Amino acid sequence: MTVQSPPATDQVATKNTTCYMCACRCGIRVHLKNGEVRYIEGNPEHPLNKGVICAKGASGIMKQYSPARLTQPLRRKAGSERGAGEFEAISWDEAFRTMEERLRKIRATDPKKFALFTGRDQMQALTGMFARQFGTPNYAAHGGFCSVNMAAGMIYTIGGSFWEFGGPDLDRARLFVMIGTAEDHHSNPLKIAISKFKRNGGRFISVNPVRTGYSAIADEWVPIRPGTDGALLLALTHEIINTGLYDRDFLARYTNSGYLINLDPASDQCGMPVRSGAPAKGDNPEHGHNQLWWDRHSGRAVVNHAPDADPALLGNYRLEDGTPVKPAFQLLLERVKEYTPEWAESITGIPAATIRRLAHEMGITARDQRIELPIAWTDSWGHEHETVTGNPVAFHAMRGLAAHSNGFHTVRSLAILMSLLGTIDRPGGFRHKAPFPRAIPPMAKPPKGPEAVQPDTPLAGLALGWPAGPDDLCVDADGGPVRIDKAFSWEYPLAVHGMMHNVITNAWRGDPYRIDTLMIFMANMAWNSTMNTVEVRKMLNDRDEQGEYKIPFLIVCDAFQSEMTAFADLVLPDTTYLERHDVMSMLDRPISEFDGPADSVRIPVVPPKGECKPFQEVLIELASRLKLPAFVTAAGARKYRDYPDFIVNFETEPGSGIGFLSGWRGRGGEKSMVGEPNPRQWEMYEKNNCVFHQRLPRSYQYMRNWNQGYHEWARRTRVRRYTDPIVIQIYSEVLQKFRMAAQGKGKAQRQPPAHLRERIDTYFDPLPFYYAPLEVQTTDTARYPLAAITQRPMAMYHSWDSQNAWLRQIHSHNLLFINEKTAKSQGIVDGDWIWVESMHGRVRCMCRTSEAVEPGTVWTWNAIGKAQGAWHLAPDADEARRGFLLNHVISEELQLADGARVSNSDPVTGQAGWYDVRVRISKAAADEPAETSPQFAPLPPAPGTNRVRRLWQAFVAGKGEFK
């Protein structure tokens, strides 16, 4: 092999942008040769990934040049069935005219008949704004079927959550506990951090039914039965309280543990913290901060944080007016009394002794390895601290905890355990990322009812928000849902990310109503992103008695030909991430670090293929044509030339100085966070590795729930409106308000309809509790004894990469992993074709036996199986024949014992219960075909997609063969 330098005639260039092979948002440097992508590497100067890149990021070339790319707007051929994938190319002009005409009519009559739902898009600030300006409440991104429990459970408790919102401070932690599958979120930064943590001698414990991914390198693997994490966390809490291993100072000062709860059953406020008659403190009208403590020094009730007072955390007291009260912590202690390790053993399968030891490890590490940093700061009550202290126990969890219908309380249990250990926004524990922490709950609220939806008018309220009580729900006079997905209704009151997984079923059934146009961006709702795939595909193609489609018009925007695009009436070809501008905005989910806010951008490095158009441009064009107020001048003229122009010049309100990007604001780019639009903002981002990162002073980097200096900074920079403390909700006032409404008590004007009272009363418990997931409750577990879950292969992101010639070689098909003993008991051996059957459906797949899976659990890699011909793969590709989709056995709805039909979701948040299904396995008959079942008719290639190099290809950048 000889080393040759490239011929001088080659045009080479290097451009910085941001990766989008998953949602991690690493900085990348893209090397081009004669206009073709030569090499994509991590940008060493990027704060997020510091130069590293993952398998997906390094395979971006094969995404860019995939033959599955859509290149023209397509219209379903007249007379062809949805799902058959028969299309004809049309012009953008025609596509826009079609959409404009249809949407104008809807907007002028009933805007909610237009629904916009998006996948893992990273542009929710814009898509949400479009929906709001259009006037429809029917908007959400994929969060409801992703990890909303993680967001809601944590944010309603500590004002922040994992991933974009915050994370484990592994730099200083000594003990790291990861619970459940978490490989797909914040992947490279977490890999970097775990590796450093281990090399620094930290101890890593993984609690997971399966040992793969990060769990592989854990010092200890604690196998657990799926959906029982809440039981484990409550038992840990039990043990930590009983052994006195909790951080009392932290609980007393920074949480509502000392708040006195009214226990007078006759009182209308029973179950609520008692407030002093004294005027509210602080500037936040939603939070009076005048709840009472029982001062253990003076032996009387005082307003919380009264000078020199120290709240009793335990005990039983009586106020002067005779009201019986107990500190919230006392109620927690009583709650977890029954949750002994022995009780948890029977549920989780983890030996009680192990649970005790884990609790002791956490508690002793937290107490005895205390960190003290010489950083002076002042708390919200004016107390000056000379140091920042921390307890080095860090946790991480994501969908493994979240994707159960008991996940909200599980996640709250985790947040409470973390608080008990005194690890919130402290070194070595959990750290927030700007704009978090936010108020509990955050200020944004959903529309209050049907009156928020008016013709030709923007929606009154944000489509998605954070209810602080029953009066913030989006329901009609009868308590019925206003949104198509029933989010923010009494069925799923805190569905803060919407419930995309029920949209198609609800719209098809007309419950609560029929819609006209469903626009889907980047979500494979006809395959791996939907539950009950077989039926949902039928619903998409179903017609009413008049012969009209039950969902009359379906627009799908995607860069690739997928199972979903096949069902569209109109397909809009999106660009790839290398072809467009994008912002990872502070208004959405920025890439902030522990030490301060950060946001970033994508800049096109290659021109769009064919007629591909970024979805943002589609929205801005549509918004301008429809004259949505924020996109046109008062005179109705188009305001923004294009998306880059919009990003630079848009302000949340005229003159607010707040826009999508927080860096280089002000006329000359001299300001950050707030400032006038800067016409050269894109350039400045481009020059700075496409990222803006502001490091806060050290004294603003910790204790941010209660850090006066930080709050002042946050208010100046408009990160927060108020400067009041964000008190950790060990005892959730918000949940209690809902419960009281269900009990016919409290101040809320709204109460749940009769049939939902018991549900609300049960699940809106202000303290965490454990219950078996709803699906498990409704399953005959003797018939279906095994939990079936998915894990995230690190070389694939959902269904995004089967069209990638390099990545699909790593995972061209998936098998079902079964514990060797479990398989044997069913007469199944490694490599057998088997049936996996739930009460909802069945799928045929291949078995791989394993010793790294809990015996009551079976699992497979997520979203490897594909429909024949989708993603421009050959109909007999491994993905369609040997691989399989577990979604076939998961349902989007459940029939409860009382016959009621509900979403297969968390009753608090509407989080999809992906990991709750119970199955049985059996060997396929010898005469059955050796391929997966069900099968679907193969999809033809969409017009305009590239010819596939069927036999072989060899990518060499710069030759112009792949452009």
Add this chain to the structure above:
Amino acid sequence: MTQLALVIDLNVCVGCHACVTSCKEWNTSGAAGFMSDDNPYDRDPTGTFFNRVQTFEVGEYPDTQTVHFPKSCLHCEDPPCVPVCPTGASYKRPEDGIVLVDYDKCIGCKYCSWACPYGVREIDEHQKVMKKCTLCVDRIYDAKLPEAERKPACVLACPTNARLYGDIHDSESVVSKAIRENAGYALMPEWGTQPANHYLPRRKTEMRIHEDELDRAANPLKIDGRLPKPGVKDPSLDDVTSW
């Protein structure tokens, strides 16, 4: 004499395959390219890779270890693949110990791959020559790259820094130290090939809890009256004993 090598730290490798595809994307358009793919969008997709990440299960439930195991050419100090090559296409560079294939001399007889116990050579089915890891020889000496980036693509990509790179003959190099201090080992030592690449084993951090650590002097339950100190006036031996 220099012997460049990789040291793979199994203690932190999470099996993400970053090294696999970063290698492919660098090398397919580089001096060692191309790296063809057969059936790229069909059944049984297969192609040329210089590096693979494999997964092994060690032990039985619940005491199971899942081990992710990246493997590329080990650049043996006594490489059995080199002397068997009839044309001299397969050679070991004296200056840095990298084992390379000269594509212009290779006749594609595959004999070198038979002579490698590790299965790290792959013939490119279309260029018809034997290919293998070059340690990114077209990167590591490229003076146009910043010094910090003159490393194999896989090393730069690895998110957990599980791939260390350096000269194992320099006792002070990061790789020599890692091998020395973390019990680095070679694969299949029984064949005496002396692989230059080494592997670092899993290292387990455990916590030992002494029983008395649970008996806390500053137990907060005491503050809240749960483990009360007896009051001064409570009965005591002082009340009843007189001798």
Add this chain to the structure above:
Amino acid sequence: MNPAFSVIFLTTLIGAGQGLFLALYVIEVRVATGLLAAPSAGYYWVGSAIALLLLAAGLLASFFHLGHPERAWRAAAKWRTSWLSREVLVLPAFMAAVAAYGWAHWQGMASATLVLGGAGVVLCLGLFLCTAMIYACIRFLQEWATPLTFVNFTLLGSASGVTLAAALAGYRGEAMVDVVGAWAIALTVAGLITRAAALWRNARLKPVSSLQTAIGIKHPRIVQKAQGFTGGSFNTREFFHGRGPGTLRNVKWVFLISAFVAPVALIAAGLAAQAPLPLVTAFAVQIFGLMAERWFFFAQANHPQNLYYQAVS
């Protein structure tokens, strides 16, 4: 290993060519020392031509093994270290010697044939050594790394060549056919004994490498769950024959019968009946049997790299 037909043809065909040549030369020496009745003059050069033809066919087959046959000449470069390179040198040299030997006989150059043939014998044995050592020198292919590989290549090649010599003698009605036929039987029986010895040895081999040494982890239970790719690779195509143990067992019996038992019976029958046809058939059956034997030789060799390529998921 996945048996490559190019290499199977190469080794079996040149083996037969080498054996035939050895038979011719030994006959000539025996005749010269008066121990054997002289064959007709044409016997030697016709035999040499057939040997040459077999060698050329083997050489031709070997080209199909190469990705770049046009560069085959380069393979002569590394004769100091590579047995393959040595083979590449010795095979044409031997062919030249055989050609010269046959030409000398054709020309009736009685004085030269013994010398040329002597040189040919040296090259012939060298070629057996080179061919065998290509396989035997790979230490970790334990089924091959034994002197039996050389012994078997030599004996089996010789046996098939001598059977051919006998068939040629029978066909031409030479008087010494009985003697040559007896040699063929003796060599075939000897080959059976040494090949059986190899089978016996290989059945009892304990692999030196294991998953434990392959990944450096000490535990009695290590199982691969993923080889890193699902659709196969060079490593799965080149080193695995993809047949079940049943196929292997069948092939073993096929070659034991067709390379050894049947030829001995056919030769004996041919000699007894004084008919050439059984002798010709004996050679045809034996060369087929040896091809099966060579297939088995490759298939039975378990490359330690296979430890790394066991499972997909």
